Amino acid sequence: MKNRFAHIVLLLAVTVLLNACLGGGGRKMPSLKETYSKKDTKPFGAEIAYRQIESMYDGNFIQDKKQNFKDTWDNISDTGSLYICMAPRLFVTEEDVEAMMEYVYAGNSLFISSGSIDELLLDEVGCSAVYTSPAVENMVGKKQSTNVFSALQPEFKYGYYYYPFENFFTGLDSSNTRVLGYNDSKKPNSIVYFYGKGRLYLQCEPRAYSNYFLLKDNNYQYLKNTVAFTQNEPEHVYWDDYYNKLTNRKNSKKSFSTFSEIMKHPPLKAAFWLSLLLLLMYILFGGKRVQRIIQQLKPNENTTVTFTETIGRLYLQKKDNKNIADKMITYFNEYIRNTYFLNTNHINDDFIVMLSRKSGVDRDKVDTIYRTITAAQRSNEVNDYQLLSLQEQIQQFYKNSGKKY
Numbered sequence: 001m002k003n004r005f006a007h008i009v010l011l012l013a014v015t016v017l018l019n020a021c022l023g024g025g026g027r028k029m030p031s032l033k034e035t036y037s038k039k040d041t042k043p044f045g046a047e048i049a050y051r052q053i054e055s056m057y058d059g060n061f062i063q064d065k066k067q068n069f070k071d072t073w074d075n076i077s078d079t080g081s082l083y084i085c086m087a088p089r090l091f092v093t094e095e096d097v098e099a100m101m102e103y104v105y106a107g108n109s110l111f112i113s114s115g116s117i118d119e120l121l122l123d124e125v126g127c128s129a130v131y132t133s134p135a136v137e138n139m140v141g142k143k144q145s146t147n148v149f150s151a152l153q154p155e156f157k158y159g160y161y162y163y164p165f166e167n168f169f170t171g172l173d174s175s176n177t178r179v180l181g182y183n184d185s186k187k188p189n190s191i192v193y194f195y196g197k198g199r200l201y202l203q204c205e206p207r208a209y210s211n212y213f214l215l216k217d218n219n220y221q222y223l224k225n226t227v228a229f230t231q232n233e234p235e236h237v238y239w240d241d242y243y244n245k246l247t248n249r250k251n252s253k254k255s256f257s258t259f260s261e262i263m264k265h266p267p268l269k270a271a272f273w274l275s276l277l278l279l280l281m282y283i284l285f286g287g288k289r290v291q292r293i294i295q296q297l298k299p300n301e302n303t304t305v306t307f308t309e310t311i312g313r314l315y316l317q318k319k320d321n322k323n324i325a326d327k328m329i330t331y332f333n334e335y336i337r338n339t340y341f342l343n344t345n346h347i348n349d350d351f352i353v354m355l356s357r358k359s360g361v362d363r364d365k366v367d368t369i370y371r372t373i374t375a376a377q378r379s380n381e382v383n384d385y386q387l388l389s390l391q392e393q394i395q396q397f398y399k400n401s402g403k404k405y
Helices: 002-021 047-056 069-074 094-105 119-125 220-227 258-264 266-286 304-318 321-340 349-359 363-378 384-401
Strands: 062-065 082-087 109-114 128-130 144-150 153-162 168-170 177-183 188-195 198-203 237-240
Touching: 047 062, 047 220, 047 237, 069 094, 094 109, 094 119, 094 188, 094 198, 119 128, 119 198, 144 188, 144 220, 153 220, 177 198, 258 266, 321 349, 321 363, 321 384, 349 363, 349 384, 363 384
Parallel strands: 062 237, 082 109, 082 237, 109 198
Antiparallel strands: 128 168, 144 153, 144 177, 168 188, 177 188, 188 198
């Protein structure tokens, strides 16, 4: 009985422990996905930012844009409007960048905040950006209290407890670019680029405009200070709801570069060059020969044809037709013996008939060949005509009997 009671108590304890570990009955951990959508109320949505901007421009209805910037610019002709775009990663095409710069040049303000701004746009501005790698950010113990600073109120800092603000811009041209904000390391993470009659605002820490950040203490002032640099009374206010959903560059003549993405992140960059160095060292040292050279033997040449041609020339030069005829006859008779198994020592009518049947050559032709052979054997000399006639008859026999050379 006691054992049964102990088992029940142990089962209840395990159940309570699992329930506590799995969060049973309690609040679920909110999603930490960065969307920066105006409808997202989760920590890294942008509902608070959208409402705050809406209240700042009271009476100026915010228009949502759900298409690429080129199509947007093709349908408007503003000269004093504000376009706001917040996205985890900004992917644009060459056509989009061209439209953005035309929009700014006409006197409008374009505000972009993204954790990874497309190089096509940065190249147009004439600067570059350094981003912390997500793989490094997710390391245990990396979360800490971190701050951003506004150039409008540099004495105030706006902070929260999460991954630090470490993205920043480099290579800025002070003649047409002004720094609007910094991180803890005093590196610029918010800038304005003056172009034509308008301004292009770039900020590489979109988490500073997230719900989680703006609800912390007086952090909403950071957004106000940022927007304060833009149009006081914009003709229209546009909110982008297109680029925050893109996961790659679409319809671009210049494809997305994996190499450039690797070069953006110092840890990946270091790993890439280290791998390349190790590969080079392996090629230099591992590619060496580890055993002695195996001597390549030259294959034996078949000199039979050359020898035969040489001997034939010697006989021809000496005009020894009798000797040549005897060798042709000897070779022909040997072929008859080996192929048709006939005795060539006694040439008679039975031999002629049997050879004709086995070879398929007409009896008259076989008889003519052996008449010519007999005449050549009995003659002390063989002239050129007799030699050629003998050769042609033998070759014709080979051809008619189907001999393969």
